[in-house]
Amino acid sequence: MFIGYARISTLDQHHNLQLDALTQAGCQTIYQKTMSAAKRHRPELEATLKSLRPSDTLVVWRLDRLGRSLRG
DSSP states (O other): OEEEEEEESSTTSOSHHHHHHHHHTTOSEEEEEESOTTOSOOHHHHHHHHHOOTTOEEEESSGGGTOSOSOO
């Protein structure tokens, strides 16, 4: 199953573009969050990752929706 994750950084932004793309990609479930990626504790992303089964595929609109950098 395709699981989508959509994140916007500010309340001035909208999820619509991401939601449309994730729906078009075939995501049956989409988790959404409004929060900066700079925050360490991200409950919605944690819930998304915990919900994945071995056969699932995580889909994001762009990689920067998961985080700002690869550095820990």
